[in-house]
Amino acid sequence: MSLEQFKNRNVGVQHYRMLDLSHTPQTGWGQFKQVVRRTLSLELFVGLKVTLREMTKALFFGKMHTTKYPFEKLPVGPRYRAIHEMKRLLESGHYRCIGCGLCEKICPADAIRIETAYGEDQRKQVQEYTINFGRCIFCGYCAEVCPELAIVHGGRYETASEQRASFSLFDDMLTPIDRLKEQKEFPGYGSVSPDADKRIHKTPLAY
Ligand code: SF4
Numbered sequence: 045m046s047l048e049q050f051k052n053r054n055v056g057v058q059h060y061r062m063l064d065l066s067h068t069p070q071t072g073w074g075q076f077k078q079v080v081r082r083t084l085s086l087e088l089f090v091g092l093k094v095t096l097r098e099m100t101k102a103l104f105f106g107k108m109h110t111t112k113y114p115f116e117k118l119p120v121g122p123r124y125r126a127i128h129e130m131k132r133l134l135e136s137g138h139y140r141c142i143g144c145g146l147c148e149k150i151c152p153a154d155a156i157r158i159e160t161a162y163g164e165d166q167r168k169q170v171q172e173y174t175i176n177f178g179r180c181i182f183c184g185y186c187a188e189v190c191p192e193l194a195i196v197h198g199g200r201y202e203t204a205s206e207q208r209a210s211f212s213l214f215d216d217m218l219t220p221i222d223r224l225k226e227q228k229e230f231p232g233y234g235s236v237s238p239d240a241d242k243r244i245h246k247t248p249l250a251y
């Protein structure tokens with residue numbers, strides 16, 4: 045399924061077929077007669093024929109209506125709010141978060157914890173940054189409020205884990221330094237523009 049098909053939410057009324065409910069039996073005897081009539085008119089085999097037809101299409105012509113998860117995955121929309129990612133500055137590779145604490149303050153689920161301290165250069169450094177994904181409701185406020193485009197929602201939606209603490213540490217969410225070139229600008233909340241990735245060759249900040 046392509047992303048365009050997936051994002052097509054057109055469920056206009058023209059696709060609906062209205063049922064004629066005027067002949068629905070109201071009494072037990074009427075329902076019994078309907079069952080007998082339908083059985084004798086072989087409606088069961090009509091259903092089986094439809095099943096066999098769809099099964100043949102799926103098995104021999106590749107027209108499958110389901111996805112073989114986890115081997116196949118449906119594409120997620122670019123604004124889907126999945127597990128967070130922390131971004132790095134494109135030039136220096138340093139993490140973008142300045143420890144301002146806005147995301148911690150705005151979080152309605154009280155899921156974010158930040159600890160900061162002043163470094164030797166008297167700039168604030170993030171000592172610890174965690175998101176408790178047991179509490180997070182994926183509202184997107186933290187990504188929206190971040191002034192540095194540092195925290196965004198990525199596309200990884202599989203949140204199952206053996207440990208509740210998984211995925212929650214700063215380093216787990218931070219772009220690996222060896223994959224800095226693959227880092228993409230966020231197209232959703234707080235983004236610069238939809239085609240920023242093409243246009244931006246430097247971190248979209250003045251410093
Ligand atoms: S998505 Fe919402 S609930 Fe989750 S950490 Fe961000 S602000 Fe908090």
Ligand code: SF4
Nearest residue numbers: 141142144145147190
């Ligand atoms: S709002 Fe952004 S820059 Fe501020 S602490 Fe949160 S992630 Fe860091």
